[in-house]
Amino acid sequence: MFLSVIIPAYNCEKTIVRAIKSTGVYLNNQIEVIVINNGSTDNTEMLIKKERKSNKNIIYAESENGVSNARNKGIEMSRGNWITFLDADDCLQNLDNKLRKLLLNIGEGLVIGNYLAGKSIINLYSMTKNKDNCSSIINQMLKNPTKYMTVWGKFYRNDLIKKENIRFNNQLKYSEDSEFLIRYVLLCKQIQFINDNVYNYTLSKDSTVRSYNPQMIYEYEKAIFQIKKDLNKYPEYENSFKIFILMQFNLMMVHNVFIKDNKESIVKLKELCKKDYMNNALNIVKVKDIFTPRLLPLLLCKYHFYVFAASIYKLRVIQNNKNTK
Structure with missing residues (x-):
């Protein structure tokens, strides 16, 4: 299996089918989509299982509440050489032969693409100086976390994640993406940027980060x-x-x-x-x-x-x- 796409799913009946179809799983039998139902109370489970019936590479599972638990469950189940993460209200883009060829030629590394945030293009390829220097890239990530330090829009080597036992910290409610990414890039031998939009991020007033939480x-x-x-x-x-x-x-x-x-x-x-x-x-x-x-x-x-x-x-x-x- 070439690529595992991990989707945490919580009460996302309006968008989950679109997210699954955006992965290209219906066009490429080397892609598997692991959808982790994370305590949904709407029709999310039924919709995922309906898609699963038409494609054996769509895998349904459940986890304890919390996005970190869902992603960790997906990691454990994944069979792909590469892993990418997709939120249930977003979409993947341009998983084409150029990206596939790039992934085939990288060892223990990370591939980062540009992405759309609403109607704005976030061009990480152009923003990043010294693309051949991992240390320089990590410094840039830390200085601009809202642009760089998302877990999505990136492709991770499955063998490196499992060899080093890198998992999401389920004790963190915010910035768990950043913490996972930091631990991964500190072990990377190569970080590669691709000058294509690979992800479409939905700006939502209902997101956890945009909702008031006294904690x-x-x-x-x-x-x-x-x-x-x-x-x-x-x-x-x-x-x-x-x-x-x-x-x-x-x-x-x-x-x-x-x-x-x-x-x-x-x-x-x-x-x-x-x-x-x-x-x-x-x-x-x-x-x-x-x-x-x-x-x-x-x-x-x-x-x-x-x-x-x-x-x-x-x-x-x-x-x-x-x-x-």
Whole structure:
């Protein structure tokens, strides 16, 4: 088997059939699709089993609740030389002969494609400098996690995952993608980019990350500390990891603290900025970063201009809401 596509499925009756068909499983008998029902209460199970009846390479399984448990179950069942992950409301694209040929010529490596996010093309191929240098690529990933550090849109060697026992950390509720990817790329001998869109990501106001969760900050912090532990033996990534922390902080602000705009929001912003891990990370932000949109609110936080930083985060919440309508 050439490729295993792993799809966690939870209450996705409107999109699961489209996701399965996008894998090319009906056109290529060297592709298997492993769909893991993750506690669905709608018609998801029935639809998957209906597709399974018409193609023996569509495999149905169940796991304990949680996307990490579902993906880990898929890894255990996979038979393909390569693994890729697909969310049930998204689609794969361009799994053509060019990609197949590329995968055939790579050993213990990672292949990364461009992707569509809504109507925007995220061209990782053009964004990435020093594509032949794994260390440089990992630094770029850490500095721009929202673009790079998704588990989907990438192709992983199954034998490397299983040999090194790389699995999703089911204790993490957020950034489990990033943590899995970091552990994988630290073991990679080669990272290859393909200048094609291989994935179509659906911007959804119903996604977990875009929904308010009072535990979100605690969960993001837990992931930050775990990734820090993963990188302990690699001092060359220390500065890039600090930028990763700052980018995660931006997510906390936009997806949690300022979703419910009230007097407590600025209090929470100040409180988080005073934590040791944030203080440490804020030290790398310089005045020259004032023209860098991602770093501007963080620069304001560093110099205690919290009201101005809060205004930027409020605007970003409004913009996010517009993008997902």
